[in-house]
Amino acid sequence: MNENGKLCPICKVKKKNSMDKYCEKHNSAKKEMQKGYELWLKAYRVLSWDDYLHKLLNLSDSVGILVRDIAEYELYFKQN
Numbered sequence: 001m002n003e004n005g006k007l008c009p010i011c012k013v014k015k016k017n018s019m020d021k022y023c024e025k026h027n028s029a030k031k032e033m034q035k036g037y038e039l040w041l042k043a044y045r046v047l048s049w050d051d052y053l054h055k056l057l058n059l060s061d062s063v064g065i066l067v068r069d070i071a072e073y074e075l076y077f078k079q080n
Contacts, residue, residue: 029066
């Protein structure tokens with residue numbers, strides 16, 4: 001695996017586990033986002049992951065920088 005595969009694609013910090021998608025901080029934020037998505041899905045009944053990411057980005061200052069990083073990265077680089 002090349003060096004880029006060992007780095008977080010967002011912040012370029014070395015990943016704790018090369019199998020992880022993001023660094024430890026971004027992975028933690030992504031897990032919290034996924035929990036939030038489950039709650040929002042119950043409220044909205046139908047809500048795609050992309051729509052959820054757009055809604056988070058529209059919350060402006062109410063969303064932390066790590067969440068914003070992930071939302072922008074996943075929307076604009078279409079990562080799984």
